[in-house]
Amino acid sequence: MTVLADGDGQDLLALERRSSSLRSVKSAASYAVLVLFTIISVGPALYIISPAFRNSKSLFSYPPQWLPNEFYLGNFQFLLTETNYVRWAMNTLIFATGVTLIALVIDTLAGYAFARMQFPLKKTLFGLILATLMVPTAAVLAPTYLLVRFLDDVTFGLVGIDTYPGLILPMTVSPLGVFMMRQFIETLPPGLYEAARIDGASEWRIFTRIVLPLMKPAIVVLGIFVFMLQWANLLWPLVATTKDETRVLTVGISTLQGQFVTNWGVIAAATLITLLPITIVFLFFQKWFVQASVAGALKQ
Amino acid sequence: MAEVIIRQLTKSFGDNTVVKSVSLKAENGEFLVLLGPSGCGKSTILRLIAGLEDATSGEILIDGKIVNFVSPVNRNAAFVFQNYALYPHMTVHKNIAFPLATAGMPKPEIDAAVQEAARILELSHLLERLPSQLSGGQRQRVALARAIVRKPAVFLMDEPLSNLDAQLRQQTRLELMDLHQRLGITTIYVTHDQVEAMTMGQRIAILKDGELQQVAPPSEAYDQPANTFVARFMGAPPMNLIPVTVSGSGSAWTAATQDGSVELDLTSMGVTQAAIGARKSESMHFGVRPEHLSLAPSGTGLSGKVRFVEPTGSDTFVTVQLGEANVVVRCAAHETAKVGASVGLAVNPAKAHLFGADGWNLRTK
Numbered sequence: 059m060t061v062l063a064d065g066d067g068q069d070l071l072a073l074e075r076r077s078s079s080l081r082s083v084k085s086a087a088s089y090a091v092l093v094l095f096t097i098i099s100v101g102p103a104l105y106i107i108s109p110a111f112r113n114s115k116s117l118f119s120y121p122p123q124w125l126p127n128e129f130y131l132g133n134f135q136f137l138l139t140e141t142n143y144v145r146w147a148m149n150t151l152i153f154a155t156g157v158t159l160i161a162l163v164i165d166t167l168a169g170y171a172f173a174r175m176q177f178p179l180k181k182t183l184f185g186l187i188l189a190t191l192m193v194p195t196a197a198v199l200a201p202t203y204l205l206v207r208f209l210d211d212v213t214f215g216l217v218g219i220d221t222y223p224g225l226i227l228p229m230t231v232s233p234l235g236v237f238m239m240r241q242f243i244e245t246l247p248p249g250l251y252e253a254a255r256i257d258g259a260s261e262w263r264i265f266t267r268i269v270l271p272l273m274k275p276a277i278v279v280l281g282i283f284v285f286m287l288q289w290a291n292l293l294w295p296l297v298a299t300t301k302d303e304t305r306v307l308t309v310g311i312s313t314l315q316g317q318f319v320t321n322w323g324v325i326a327a328a329t330l331i332t333l334l335p336i337t338i339v340f341l342f343f344q345k346w347f348v349q350a351s352v353a354g355a356l357k358q
Numbered sequence: 359m360a361e362v363i364i365r366q367l368t369k370s371f372g373d374n375t376v377v378k379s380v381s382l383k384a385e386n387g388e389f390l391v392l393l394g395p396s397g398c399g400k401s402t403i404l405r406l407i408a409g410l411e412d413a414t415s416g417e418i419l420i421d422g423k424i425v426n427f428v429s430p431v432n433r434n435a436a437f438v439f440q441n442y443a444l445y446p447h448m449t450v451h452k453n454i455a456f457p458l459a460t461a462g463m464p465k466p467e468i469d470a471a472v473q474e475a476a477r478i479l480e481l482s483h484l485l486e487r488l489p490s491q492l493s494g495g496q497r498q499r500v501a502l503a504r505a506i507v508r509k510p511a512v513f514l515m516d517e518p519l520s521n522l523d524a525q526l527r528q529q530t531r532l533e534l535m536d537l538h539q540r541l542g543i544t545t546i547y548v549t550h551d552q553v554e555a556m557t558m559g560q561r562i563a564i565l566k567d568g569e570l571q572q573v574a575p576p577s578e579a580y581d582q583p584a585n586t587f588v589a590r591f592m593g594a595p596p597m598n599l600i601p602v603t604v605s606g607s608g609s610a611w612t613a614a615t616q617d618g619s620v621e622l623d624l625t626s627m628g629v630t631q632a633a634i635g636a637r638k639s640e641s642m643h644f645g646v647r648p649e650h651l652s653l654a655p656s657g658t659g660l661s662g663k664v665r666f667v668e669p670t671g672s673d674t675f676v677t678v679q680l681g682e683a684n685v686v687v688r689c690a691a692h693e694t695a696k697v698g699a700s701v702g703l704a705v706n707p708a709k710a711h712l713f714g715a716d717g718w719n720l721r722t723k
Contacts, residue, residue, distance in 0.1 A: 247441065249441055252410050252443065253437070254456075255409075256430045256431060256437045258460040259456075263460060
């Protein structure tokens with residue numbers, strides 16, 4: 059046992075106090091940063107709740123009023139009866155679901171090919187796919203539009219402007235999805251493929267019976283990610299749709315802003331019910347996100 | 359059942375040749391063990407036989423047919439992986455049934471085959487469980503069941519016991535031997551554990567750096583090692599190798615160290631007078647196993663000083679410094695020696711070996 063002199067004991071106590079207060083300061087600083095980022099990210103979403111339940115006059119009252127005096131549902135009524143909101147919502151659902159399903163098929167197949175198969179120029183092709191991540195969406199907007207216009211002519215309107223295929227197909231190709239799927243497949247033990255090969259399974263059977271079921275967490279995460287991204291996509295639908303009945307929610311809501319007068323209550327109500335489905339979807343699948351993010355770290 | 363023959367088999371990965379012109383034959387129904395340290399190419403040979411790797415050169419024959427370009431499934435060989443390689447999302451039943459379902463076998467036949475394999479490996483009560491709900495030993499049995507359900511001609515096992523703890527490993531070892539006796543399927547078994555090789559193999563093929571060193575029954579590999587590598591790799595503690603100079607003529611030859619000399623029994627050692635006469639100028643090693651040495655009064659045979667005494671319960675290992683070399687002597691449990699004491703070492707000349715400068719045994723047969 060070590061015997062401490064009196065002075066040593068006081069020094070240790072002071073050291074302990076200092077490190078304890080340092081820990082408190084660090085902890086307070088972390089909380090402050092977290093609270094700040096929470097306000098920045100959640101604040102705008104919360105801010106639209108109040109105007110959605112107030113009439114347009116009370117929105118500009120002075121002094122500013124943060125909470126509604128009465129529960130006003132007129133904005134929602136206007137939205138559902140006087141605009142094409144339901145149609146936009148249906149279009150958005152078809153658009154986001156279509157992109158998600160097709161992207162999942164492409165990304166899992168491409169990810170499998172890049173992770174497990176041997177073919178000429180594999181590394182070069184994968185490098186090229188990754189390189190497209192550096193190209194801004196806005197830069198490819200015009201060429202994509204021209205391509206869809208061209209397809210409009212050659213497919214006799216099947217894939218074109220103001221059509222679902224024209225809206226969906228250009229958004230299904232995602233380098234990030236291919237990369238994610240490849241990375242996940244690479245974490246699966248190679249012994250599984252070899253065992254399946256010895257058991258007589260073809261490449262397709264290995265993919266469908268062994269790899270796909272094991273990829274469930276990654277597929278769910280990528281699916282939600284793509285769905286949420288497309289649900290809130292504005293840029294491409296803005297270019298690819300010209301008619302009110304082909305618009306998606308983001309584009310539709312933007313048209314509610316008038317040239318001279320804008321009913322912000324209606325816009326807030328539209329934004330609120332637009333955010334609702336993806337919020338629910340995210341909350342429902344939140345645990346999958348966590349599972350998938352730790353899966354790679356824990357897999358042997 | 360089938361015999362497996364490999365001829366002049368070579369495998370390179372880029373510039374790195376991991377299997378160097380290995381020729382080997384596993385007889386019908388034999389249990390052949392490939393033994394060697396990590397990186398010696400034993401697993402690669404097994405993977406080449408299974409068809410998981412393509413040979414750079416050489417031939418692989420299973421049941422008399424060259425299978426170099428035959429797909430893994432059509433080689434009629436089942437592979438048991440070190441990490442089991444069970445499909446984690448499938449129940450035990452589905453895991454065992456997978457090769458049969460892939461082959462398109464009707465469901466009633468699959469069920470019957472799975473039940474039979476499960477019965478043999480005592481898995482019948484675990485069929486609806488997932489691999490994650492099984493112990494290591496049970497998972498290994500499922501991997502074996504998946505292998506035997508196909509009724510393969512050859513079993514290829516890649517260190518199947520290395521993930522098990524010591525007690526379970528010993529139990530599973532006995533189960534594997536029992537399974538081999540019952541099914542009689544030709545088995546090629548890879549391990550780096552010489553105890554596993556000695557206890558399980560009918561013959562052992564010892565490899566080093568991709569080259570075959572010796573193929574022999576376990577007792578022969580232990581008693582008559584082909585070279586110093588095999589002598590040191592087989593046995594724990596390994597064979598003592600003492601640098602010596604040999605001199606003599608006719609049938610009377612002596613191996614001398616700076617601390618004494620030993621009369622060589624050329625007949626027992628299997629060394630001809632011509633062989634030793636031709637190589638007497640080489641720097642040689644005198645090899646003797648710890649159990650063929652005994653402590654003797656100082657001045658007898660070889661002389662040295664006791665450095666360590668290690669009682670293990672059943673035996674006591676005494677390390678004696680002999681010039682530059684440390685020599686281990688296996689003594690009876692009750693026998694003791696004092697550290698630092700001068701002792702003599704008596705050698706059983708009939709069990710000794712002489713290795714040339716190239717490391718190979720001078721024994722002619």
